[in-house]
Amino acid sequence: DAHTTHKTRKDHADKQVVTEIMARCFIPTLITNVPWEGFRFVGHEIRIAEATDCYGAVVWPSALVLCYFLETNAKEYNLFDKNVIEIGAGTGLVSIVASLLGAYVTATDLPELLGNLQYNISHNTKMKCKHLPQVKELSWGVALEKNFPRSSNNFDYILAADVVYAHPFLEELLVTFDHLCKETTIILWAMKFRLEKENKFVDRFKELFDLEELSSFPSLDIKLYKAMKKNRRSA
Numbered sequence: 001d002a003h004t005t006h007k008t009r010k011d012h013a014d015k016q017v018v019t020e021i022m023a024r025c026f027i028p029t030l031i032t033n034v035p036w037e038g039f040r041f042v043g044h045e046i047r048i049a050e051a052t053d054c055y056g057a058v059v060w061p062s063a064l065v066l067c068y069f070l071e072t073n074a075k076e077y078n079l080f081d082k083n084v085i086e087i088g089a090g091t092g093l094v095s096i097v098a099s100l101l102g103a104y105v106t107a108t109d110l111p112e113l114l115g116n117l118q119y120n121i122s123h124n125t126k127m128k129c130k131h132l133p134q135v136k137e138l139s140w141g142v143a144l145e146k147n148f149p150r151s152s153n154n155f156d157y158i159l160a161a162d163v164v165y166a167h168p169f170l171e172e173l174l175v176t177f178d179h180l181c182k183e184t185t186i187i188l189w190a191m192k193f194r195l196e197k198e199n200k201f202v203d204r205f206k207e208l209f210d211l212e213e214l215s216s217f218p219s220l221d222i223k224l225y226k227a228m229k230k231n232r233r234s235a
Helices: 002-022 061-072 093-100 111-125 170-180 196-208
Strands: 036-041 044-049 083-087 104-109 134-137 157-161 186-192 209-217 222-229
Touching: 002 061, 002 209, 036 061, 036 093, 044 093, 044 111, 061 093, 061 157, 061 186, 061 209, 061 222, 083 093, 083 170, 093 104, 093 111, 093 157, 104 111, 111 134, 157 170, 170 196, 196 209
Parallel strands: 083 104, 083 157, 104 134, 157 186
Antiparallel strands: 036 044, 186 222, 209 222
């Protein structure tokens, strides 16, 4: 029936795009003393050094999904000269791609990840980007007003890939999204659904934000969302 055909078509499209997304990743042929992974986005070869001692130090598929989206939807979501902040930047791949697309980027994460993040960002954006990205510490829900005063928050986009991972801090994450958002800020958020708590988080998130699913990749269990603050005054 029509429903099944639609589903099969969707699954097929999913597999095709997923294959294309995953193909953006390549393994170096030469083994060096710093283990790295390679990625191809926006016409550049991006080398990401991964620290293996913590979560935020590996590139997750959600980051690839988000990077691929930013590159292939650069007309509709034009980052050129836009103010962009990434939360939970991890190894920095998404922030690097946003920088290559011409954005002013602030890449943020926990203090213990900043060294590796700064290293990757510097190595992949030097002389290649219009605006040099900033790296800043951001622990969710902590000292937000001090480090990111609401009055000077002027973000066009908030980018997030897989930030809801085994996190005891989902309330704090929500507070952080809320704090960084103006009425016009667009959140682009790729998320892997592993457990029930992701769904719970999405429900809580929907109380504060209008959430729209932009794409879904069932074979990776990943969804890509666009979100904006609820109760915005109509433009």
